Amino acid sequence: MPRRPPKKPDPNLDLSTHLLRVDGLPSPLEPASLFPAAGPVEIEVGSGKGLFLANASTAAPERNFLGVEIAPGYARLCAARLARQPAANARIAEGDANRLFRCLLPDACLAAVHVYFPDPWWKARHRKRRVLSQAFLPHVGRVLDRGGELHIWTDVEEYFHESIDFARGTGLFEDPRDEQAKPAEHDLDYRTHFERRTRLAGQPVWRAALRRNDRPAGCNREPPADLKTNPLEQTAEKDRG
Numbered sequence: 001m002p003r004r005p006p007k008k009p010d011p012n013l014d015l016s017t018h019l020l021r022v023d024g025l026p027s028p029l030e031p032a033s034l035f036p037a038a039g040p041v042e043i044e045v046g047s048g049k050g051l052f053l054a055n056a057s058t059a060a061p062e063r064n065f066l067g068v069e070i071a072p073g074y075a076r077l078c079a080a081r082l083a084r085q086p087a088a089n090a091r092i093a094e095g096d097a098n099r100l101f102r103c104l105l106p107d108a109c110l111a112a113v114h115v116y117f118p119d120p121w122w123k124a125r126h127r128k129r130r131v132l133s134q135a136f137l138p139h140v141g142r143v144l145d146r147g148g149e150l151h152i153w154t155d156v157e158e159y160f161h162e163s164i165d166f167a168r169g170t171g172l173f174e175d176p177r178d179e180q181a182k183p184a185e186h187d188l189d190y191r192t193h194f195e196r197r198t199r200l201a202g203q204p205v206w207r208a209a210l211r212r213n214d215r216p217a218g219c220n221r222e223p224p225a226d227l228k229t230n231p232l233e234q235t236a237e238k239d240r241g
């Protein structure tokens with residue numbers, strides 16, 4: 001489904017607390033240092049308009065939530081949503097999740113990773129842009145603490161199975177567990193905007209949670225220079241195929 005360009009947030013809103021840039025973050029990044037209060041940190045990859053971050057941070061004030069969003073317009077929109085709410089435990093970082101996970105985050109620093117409705121990049125020549133890749137998932141396993149969970153929800157069955165296979169291939173996760181959606185109690189009672197749109201259209205969603213096992217990670221942080229320039233950042237707003 002094509003996406004409309006994001007609305008511009010109110011220019012009078014101060015986004016300086018909630019909007020970060022992946023390229024401005026230190027390496028290694030201790031994610032808890034981004035928040036005013038201590039607590040386990042969960043990261044959402046591809047936050048879009050930020051519904052998950054807003055709902056999850058309000059529901060779990062004892063935890064901290066960081067989103068990473070490659071499209072600058074959506075990152076700003078998401079920051080504006082977070083800036084308008086009283087909860088202080090959510091931030092959005094504009095930039096590439098590959099750089100954040102592969103170059104910046106230390107081992108075993110996260111309690112959960114959430115990936116909801118990742119772009120499918122249908123065209124064969126664009127497949128390498130899929131965020132849930134064979135290169136990315138070993139780092140998700142590396143940065144998740146023992147017992148932490150990776151949540152994958154998508155409306156693309158083939159991408160779902162491919163991601164689960166790649167995750168299994170890392171040897172770092174237990175068998176996937178099905179996750180169920182609960183009935184929505186109000187108009188924004190969905191995991192994300194894409195989940196809302198898909199469910200209201202009566203289309204199926206594939207959902208799984210994969211728990212990090214006890215095995216040591218099989219990869220190390222990569223040098224930041226490897227992922228300094230990412231062509232996806234120039235094309236993220238268009239042509240998701």
Ligand SMILES: C[S@@+](CC[C@H](N)C(=O)[O-])C[C@H]1O[C@@H](n2cnc3c(N)ncnc32)[C@H](O)[C@@H]1O
Nearest residue numbers: 046048069070071096097116117119192193194
């Ligand atoms: C289809 S949208 C889904 C947004 C949201 N998760 C939802 O379910 O409503 C996918 C989002 O992932 C973002 N994205 C794609 N590749 C990314 C990457 N490498 N790093 C961070 N965000 C990415 C896109 O810009 C887009 O906002």
